[in-house]
Amino acid sequence: MYSFEPNEEQQMLLEAVGRFAANDLRPAGHDAEEEGTLPKKVVSKGWELGVLQASVPEAYGGFGERSAVTGVLALEEMAFGDLAGTLAVNVPSLFVTPILLVGSEEQKKEFIPPVIEMDWQPYTAALIEYALDFDPLELKTFAKAEGDGYILTGEKAFVPFAREAEAMLVYANLDGNTQGFIVPKTAAGLTVRSEAEKLMSLNALPTYRVSFEGVKVPKGNRLGGEAGHDFQPVLASMRLALAAMAVGVARAAFEYSRDYAKEREAFGVKIAQKQAIAFMLAEMATEIEAIRMLTWEAAWKMDTGAEDAFKDAYLAAVGAADMVMMVTDRAVQILGGYGYIREYPVEMWMRNGRGLATLVGLAIL
Amino acid sequence: MCIEFETPKPIAQQQYVLKTVAENMMRSVSREMDENEHAVPYGYIEFMHAAMKATGAGSLAPKSEKKEEDLNKPKRPPIGYQMLAHMLEMLSWGDVGMYLVTPGGGLGAAAVEAAATPEQKQKFLARFGEEKPTFAAMCMTEPGAGSDTSAIKTNAYLDEKTNEWVINGEKIFVTAGHKSMVPDECFGKGFIVVWASIDPSAGRAGMRGFVIEQGTPGATVTKLEHKMGIRASDTAAISLIDARVPYDHVLGNPTVEKQTEKGFKKAMATFDATRPLVAATGIGVARASLEFVKEKLAENGIEIRYGLPRNKLTSIERDVIDMEIMLRSSWLMVIKAVWMADNGKPNALESSMCKVKAGDVTTKITQKAVELMGPLGYSREFLLEKWFRDAKITDIYEGTGQINRLVVARQILGYSGRELR
C-alpha cells in the first residue's frame, strides 16, 4: 500500500521534536550563530528527546529499533528549528549509528551503551577531507594493515567536537575501500588543531581539522571487526540525513518568507498579492514537497532493504541540495534588503542551505 | 497509519498487463497515428473498451453502484484513483495521444461524477458499460475564455413552455469533441458537458454544467484543430445555436444561490480530481523519454556513475541524474494526491502542486532528452521527438502552469481569488 501518514509513535516523537525545535532551537539559533556557541543546556535538552536512543535496541542500551523513516521525520522537524543545533544534538549518532548499522556484535556491546545510556557526550566521526575533489569513496586518509592492527595516516576536516570527543570513528582508505576505525582521543599520533574551523555558517558547531600521523588502531577496532564492513549503508544514511535536514531548513525559510510576504506592503498591496512573489512561494512549496517525498521513499526503501535504496538516497541528497539552495535563495529575495541583514534569519538559512551539498558526514540517521 | 511506498498488488498486476498493451497496441502504431492526424485507432479503442468492461477498470462511471455490493467484504483502503493514475501513466508511456482517445467518458464523465445527482449519474454514465465504446467530453474553454473560466459567454435559459434549457455559445479545444458528438457506427452515442451561465448577473454562482447528447439539433462540431503533438486525439470546436436539452440535463441544483460560488465550485471540483491524472499522463511521456535516453547511452557505452560527488560528474551524468530526481519526485507527488482523493482527504493543494511539478518536469525532461540525443533526438526515426511535442500540452490544459501556481499560492497564503488574481 501507499500511505503518507506517520504512525502514532512517530507522531508523538514529531510533536516532541517540533516543540523543542520551535521553543528551544529556533530562539537560540540566531544568537548561537552570532556568538559562536550554543548553550549546553539546549543540546542536552535535545539529546533527552531520545531520537537516537529510540533507534537503538535494548540490548545495546537503547529502547527501540532503528527506522530510517522515523529518522528522516525527526531530523526534518529538528532542522526546521536550527541546523547547527540539530547537528550538535545529533553528533553522538555519528559514532553510534555506523556501529549499529555495520559494527560487529562485540563493538555494539562495547561502544554503544556508554554513549547511549549517559547524558549528551561528544563522540564524533571524521569523514571530510580538505580537498576540492573530496570523495567519500576515494579517501586520501589511508589505513594500512600492519602487525595485528592498522596504521592511519592523513588529515580530516570539519570534524565536529573533535577537541572534546572521547572517541571518534575515522574513515580511511584501506586498499581502495572506505573503512571506519574506532579511535580513542588518547591515541598517539592523533592531533586536533587548537583552533576551530571557520566556515560560512554553522558557527555554533565547533569543528576541527584532525591529523593522523601513524596512528595505531588495534584489529578489533576496525568497524565491523576483522572482515570490515560495507560502507554503502553508512554513506546512504548520511545522505538521507542531509536530505531530511535540507527539507527542514527549506521549510523554515519558506514559512518565514511566506508570512513576511503577507505583512509587507508595496505599491498599495501586500507583496504576496503580486504574482512574482506568489509564484516564487508556490514553487518553493512544490519543490519542498517533491524532495520530501523522494526522501521519505528512499528512507522507506532503506528500512525494507530494497535493492536500489542506496541509489535513491543519493538521488534524494542531490535533489535536496538543489532544492534547499533554491528555496533559501528565494526566501532572501522575498525579504529584499531585510533578507540580507543578519538580524533576520533567512540569510543564515541561505548559508546553511549551501552547506548541505558539502557537509556529508556531519550527520547520520 | 504509516509511511509506505509499496505499490498495491492489484495495481502491480494491472501495470503488468497494461505494459503489454502499451508496447503492442500503442507504440507499434504511434508513429503512424502521429503522421496521420485525426486517423482513429479503432483497434486500440475496441480492445480497451472490451478490457475495461471486463475488469471495470479505467472508468469513473461504475463506481457508485459497486460500493454497495462490497459492503460485506473486509474493508481495504480504497485505491481507485491510485489505480487510475498508474493506468494513465502507463498508457501515456505507450502513447499519450492515443491514451486520450480511450473510451469511457474521460473529462465528460468526470464532470458528471463531480457535479451530478445520483439519478443523473445513473442516467448518463451507464452507457460506458454497454456494448460499444463510447466517448464524452467537457467543454469549458471558449475563444474569449481560457484560463479565466469566469469569463465564459455561453448561456442557458429555461424555456418554460417546453421545460427545456436552450443553450447558445461557442466552445473550443474540446478533447474528444468529435468522437463524442459525431456519429460513428463503431461507437455508442456520446455526450458533452457544456459549462454555461444560467444567470450572467450572478457571475460564477450562475455557472452550471449541461449534458448535451450527440444528435442534439444546434450542437455542431465546426472544426478540428491541427496540433504540435497528441495528434491522435481530436480537438474540436463546437458551436451551440439554440441547442435544446431536457430540464434534468442540468447537473446538480439549478437554483442560483448568489454569493455562494457553488456552480463554479462544482466545475473546479472536477479539476481537483483530474489534475493529478493529467499530471500522471505527462509523467508517462517523460518516463518514456528518459528510458530511451538511458538505453541509448548504455548502447553507446556511456555509464551513469551514481554516487559520485556532483563536481566529479560529467555533464551528461548530471543531466540524467537531475532528470531522474525530477521524474521520481513528481510521480510521488501524484501518488500522494490520488491517495488523498481515495481516502477522502481534501487535496486541492496537492492536486495543483503535482500538476505544477509535472508540467515543469515533463517539458524539461523531454526537452533535455532531445538535446542529449543529438541527431537521434531530432530525427523522426525515433519517437523521442514526438514525445517532446506531446509533452508540452501537460503544462497547458487542465489549468496552465501559471493557473496552477495561482491555485497553490492561494492555498498556501490563505488568499481568495480576489486577493490574488
Ligand SMILES: Cc1cc2nc3c(=O)[nH]c(=O)nc-3n(C[C@H](O)[C@H](O)[C@H](O)COP(=O)(O)OP(=O)(O)OC[C@H]3O[C@@H](n4cnc5c(N)ncnc54)[C@H](O)[C@@H]3O)c2cc1C
Ligand atoms: C490540445 C488541447 C486540448 C484541450 N482540451 C480541452 C477540453 O477538453 N476542454 C476544455 O474545456 N478545454 C480544453 N483545452 C483548453 C485549455 O484548457 C486552455 O487552452 C487553457 O486553459 C488555457 O487557456 P487559453 O488557451 O485561452 O490561454 P489564456 O488563458 O489566454 O492564457 C495565455 C497565457 O496567459 C497565462 N495566464 C492567464 N491568466 C493568467 C493569470 N491570472 N495569471 C498569470 N498568467 C495567466 C496563461 O498561463 C498562459 O500562459 C484544451 C486545449 C488544448 C490545446
